[in-house]
Amino acid sequence: MTIHDRPEAVDTPQSQSRRAFLKTTAATATAGLVLGAGAEEAKAFAYEPYPTDDELETVVTSCAHNCGSRHMLVAHKKGDVIVRLSTDNGAYQGDAYGTDTEEKPQLRACLRGRSYRLRLYSPERLLYPMKRVGKRGEGKFKRVSWDQALTEISQRMVHLKDTYGPTAIVDQSYAGASYGVLHKSDQIEGLLGRFLGLFGCRTSSWSVPSYQGTTFSSRTTFGTIEDGNEDDAFAHSKLIIMWGWNPAYTFHGGNTFYYMRMAKQRGCKFVLVDPQYTDSASAYDAWWIPIRPNTDAAMMAGMAYHIWDNGWHDQDFINRFTQGMDPGTMPAWAQGQESFQDYISGRSDGVPKTPEWAAEICGVSADDIKKLAEMYATTKPAALKASWAPGRNAYGEQYNRMAAALQAMTGNIGVLGGCAEGVGKAWHAEAVAYPYDEFSNVWYASIKSDRWAHIVLNYPNVSREEAGLWPRNDHLDGVIPNIRGIFWQGSDWFNQLTNINKEIAAIRKLDSYGEGESLLVCMDSTITPTGIWADYLLPIATHFERHDVALPWYKGHYYIHRPKAIEPMGESKSDFQVFTELAYRLGFGPAYNPKANRDYFNNPDWVDEAYLVDWWHNVQSHQGVTWSWEEFKKRGVYKFVLPEPHVAFRDQIEHGVPFNTPSGRIEIFSTTLAQTPDWTRTQYGYHIPAIPKWIEPWESLNHPLTEKFPFHMISPHPRWRTHSIFNNIPWLRETFSQETTMNASDARKLGIQTGDIIEAWNDRGKVVTPVYVTERCMPGVVVLHEGAWMDLDENGVDRAGNPDFLTDDNPSPAGAFAYNTVLCNIRKSDMSHRPGWDQLSTARSHVFRRDL
Template sequence: MTTRDTPMSKTPHFEELQQRLNLSRRSFLKTTAAGAGIAAAGGLVELKFGKEAQAFAYEPYPLDNQLETVVTSCAHNCGSRHMLVAHKWKDVIVRLSTDDGRYQRGGHFGKDGNEEPQLRACLRGRSYRQRLYSAERLLYPMLRVGERGEGKFKRVSWDEALTFITKKMVHLKNTYGPTSILDQSYAGASYGVLHKSDQIEGLLGRFLGMFGARTSSWSVPSYQATTTSSRWTFGTIRDGNEDDTFAESKLMIMWGWNPAYTFHGGNTFMYLRMAKQRGCKFVIIDPQYTDSASAYDAWWIPIKPNTDAAMMAGMAHHIFSNNLQDQEFIDKFCMGMDAGTMPKWAPDSANGRENFKDYILGKYDGEPKTPEWASRICGVPAKDIVKLADMYAKTKPAALKASWAPGRNAYGEQYSRMAAALQAMTGNIGKLGGCAEGVGKGWHAEAVAYPYDNYANIWFQSIKSDRWAHCVLNYPNVKREEIGLWPRQDDTDGQIPNIKGIFWQGSDWFNQLTNINKEIQAIKKLELVVCMDSTITPSGIWADVLLPVATHFERHDVALPWYKGHYYIHRPKVIEPMGESKTDFQIFTELAYRLGGDVFGKAYNPKANRDYFNVNDNVDEAYLREWWEGKVMHHQGVDMSWDDFKKYGVYKFKLDRPHVAFQDQIEKGVPFQTPSGKIEILSSELANIDDWTKTKYGYHIPSIPKWIEPWESLNSPKTKKHPFHLISPHPRWRTHSIFNNCAWLRETYEQEVTINAADAKKLGIKMGDIVELWNDRGKVVVPVYVTERCMPGVLVLHEGVWMDLDKNGVDRAGNPDFLTLDNPSPAGAFAYNTVLCNIQKTDLEHRPGWDKLSTSRAHIFRRDD
């Protein structure tokens, strides 16, 4: 780069540049002067060179009216699912746009509104083309040739890869029994109604169930705390309102929720903005001041991580002690909220069957859960707890949106249950503008187009997802409660699974589950690891077999809204599968034929024959048409034909009334789906368990919501060794680990650890320094970001970055799951955010994945001064 004092002739490579352009110094300077003139003239001055410049090396870039336009959607697991419009030239997608109102029946450019809002994609969805054509795209079947984890593979044929897998599967089943293969499918980027990777109802589970060798995982990493809480409390996980109801709220309490980064519905921000314009007050409880707090000018209440249930208990004490609760609502709809709502079968305080109000007031343990008591635990001033409790109890309607992040903690289920108790005691459940979520599932979508039968629910043992490594490393000396073994109604109950193989489908779990160093030890003991993905991921590097899976641009399917939103988006095959990619359904169908001939093959895929592995379009079309006509049109009253749906690309439902969870229970007396038919603050299930070791929970869980001290927190004596509490929220520029290799997104954000400015000053750390974070479980290296937007004592390191190990096992990329503990809560909540660690400047190498300057310039604009 030249400076004001550097002559042009002294700049590097000037002589080489002169020779290549065949210019004298005088003519070169004339040219640069002319360039300045061009800029001044708006670029209208024509320069004459020896040869005519050719703008395109091969052919002119096609104009928009020459491109074919195809409606499709994004596919990742981000908290929403939006429309993408692919603009293709021949068989290449050259750019992506999104919903502009015209791609629907009766649509036109610019059509938008509350009833049929546009489904506009975010920066992740719009960057999908780079992921599709990335250097890490997996195009051919591969077999490992080096040591596991070394990343050395050779290209093989599909026949060779599938033969290897089937021989290994038969060997594992015959040698180690029906628990020998672990199903680790997840939503990833394969989630549709036909080509579905899913922990609960996906293609892999049905395939392994039919094969007769499957250990499944029952705890969901994202939200198991609230899943169990909602089932205990409401009897269902469909506890969410549609997002348009947020516009009716007068108070929005965003507890650990940052929709600027992770949506929970397709148009969340639009409706929250409407609420703000109508005078809604916003409160955010979070260890960091988020972009959402800034966007809504929210009252930010910093809180010590993992202490949310204590603060909620303090709020409940203020409400009860000042008689601010909605007693009429409690008496009519709740069980166990107070002594008057206790069931006859549970005399008060007998066998731990307590009521919530008396626990809060201190009747049982002599410790009233006052705001002052809560303040000592959570670090929030008692006056702020009182103020928020007063606001929530007196403002109607008010929405307490209890997000999933605070539940990803030790005893996270208690946070979710405490939130439900607050929602109920203030009477904000089943009310427009109120909130009962929880899990947040809203409008019901018909989600399965492939054959879904009892085989999908067959498993021979089921464990907590993050305990597989513990099970493998300690087999057979494992207690059932250590791994959350699900009870069985046969003589195999209590059998510890002998896991010898793993299938990863739509799952980068090796990079994403807790305590990666423990996983590394365990995976070395396995005999078969299969990774099915469209991209070579960190999990794939540790696999034996890599199977290239077609992306959603390369197969026919339909996109579902993600927990929120009421629409379907058609997903045609936009381009032909790249390389030798196949769909998940094709792969499992072919494996079924190889393992069990026509009997297994036809049973798994009834509409297909053996040719499906090579030609699948007509079969997929048949399944999708049948699903649309038999389920969507018949069950949901849709009058748009399948052919019209394909033509328009999207179907947006118009609801008769805003979708409010439990509105019929409150307004029409429909019973809740709990054993009592009421909102169970006292859980019928938990209050009647005698032997906890025979349950999937393994350990005691209070029958009412309670504050339980976590195993690591800023209140722990462990802070003497590891003084900082690390949280790992979702990033804006990735969906978990998806898009980590997308340079466009890495230009906007960088993986870095956030620290409070006062803490940084004490440690002599400045913005941009390379630091190491460590505890007894591992060590990571990452740049540091210094700010006032994070409370003291807390570090923030976003989850999902692709790990990159040095020879000593130090992660140079900054993946927080080298520091997390694989010990889950009794109800299955992952303790991602229950982590103490230390931090210091380091000389260890940091590797962001590739050259920092060529991909991310964000740090250039972050200065110490």
């Protein structure tokens, strides 16, 4: 109905009364203003008017999280308070206002970054050190001084190391809240890793939940994880296959949509292979191919068969650049062993991987598999963007390796508009400002990240295969760590790793050891579900409250200056301050932070500046930056203008530079895997085939377990959170809800409608959420976004809807996390959903504001 179609208004007693009330109040207000006799002056606001731009100081900064990029934020502040945030307008590098070009696009923040004030000033900000006084997980803490907290932590660290050895404390740092060139939480380059390495007690976590299967594939196939093009290369593609990729939510680059829109305008066709029809498919009018979860490698094998069967492969590319794609490219030492073509054709196992064979497994028709294979093989250049999500499965590495084989056999690697992406790291950023030396990644044991709970629960009866234990060349090789402590730095891993109920049981066991025999420390800027289970909560300053430089995340070629926009709130400190002070208490302060003295805990600014100046000089010498440090600080952002789009492996294809693999080629047949004599002595523990293969996962819609659990649950990343970060932001929760998406035909059979409360469960746990019924999800599949903050009832049911109560920590051989390998059942429920943490943002903050 348009405005012209509206019926005439009809007077009713109610509307007449309302108009009379408005006229009366308006007249009264006017009389008061005009007469002013005995009346106070009318005010338009009940509080101070919102400040205008000319009253505010503008500070260029950025977001700090791994949402798919790190965009520019512009803080507008009055005094020491940020009153609003804006983003890049194109003018900050000295260009004209509105500059937004293919060579120098704007770095516009997403809705998460734009909402950051609500995280900065959240009622759940950690403002003071806190010590647990209630039962583990009960959420009862009292405020203590920094001196008391750090004294007790350091004393307990020494006790655990002396009593239980150099592997007693687990490093669970991650890039959740502290990621810059100086203030860094990270498994490899992080501040915690170096601190525990110098202390001499560290069990590392070697696997990355987001893309470990992909990391394995990229290193095995290409010899590097820097296998990505910069996103401007997408603008030159004629076909983009979004395989498990929803760039509207996880774009993997600062300007992905900008360049993909360019591609669309230039005639590029789009395809989505995914169990659900995403917003990205809608935006690009993509051909949607629904696929059963965990069966991607089978479909790709069917595509490879059809490409070979029709002669659409690029034999010249195969001959020049690959190893083991076919019998003719097998190395001399492996003659007679199985090549990829032997497997696909069925010569080696008697099972041709035809489109018809694949269709039975993946639920995609053979005709659609053939059509996509032809499109991909005959369209030049074409980008098969094999995203991380299908690799977060049992045997997820096989999907990524199969995708790399398709990319290579069609000659779409190293060419503009093609794509070799697995991990997708592109342009190289200079990433470290703090001391990076021999202690930066020292560990005495390294386990697969989500196996810590299994180790605690079963110690000492744990095999190295179960632990995912990395091999060593000393007396600690194969020694299962006796885990007694965990540092959670910039990570909400307790909420985010697989099989949360198993983690809870492990925490309970640590608690049973007795007073002082375990240590759980959570370092973050807000209360988190992980922090609820800690012994100590240490308040960490946000990136608005410390000096640093932002790095692009996987894609993008720029640096953003991050000044200290406001003073730290409460008694917040940076991670670097905390670890430096702990290092002094433990006897190695000068070694840990050589530019500082003991006063760094109270006066860090000049030291941070000194480290960043040295880093900038390194950038100038290595990357040709001409600006001075002062100019960079003044402008706030430095955008590199590349002479041509950055294309991974262009030098290898155009100039004959060897790939960084044992053979110098793209290894479809892996030298390392083929020559591994004893898999039990690897960090993987189990055999991994030398070529990509379809391997049946332990749970799928093809499994007999569907008789008990008929739905396959996938848990993609939401648009409104970065994993669990931003879950408690009211603005974002007004826009999106934590709900389970299911197909309309499935819902009809169960008598379920949109808005009903349902429970999803399996043998590992149960969650409660509202349901959204749609045709945009294939039958048999349910979608529940990861990252909701757990909220357990008295029976251990998660009323908030965190899917990781249903996921399995069973180790996939190459380290892939099986977040999307989940069978469950669904039913309508009379239990209530409790979004508590998000919609009722102050519901629990009182717990952390009282002294007990």
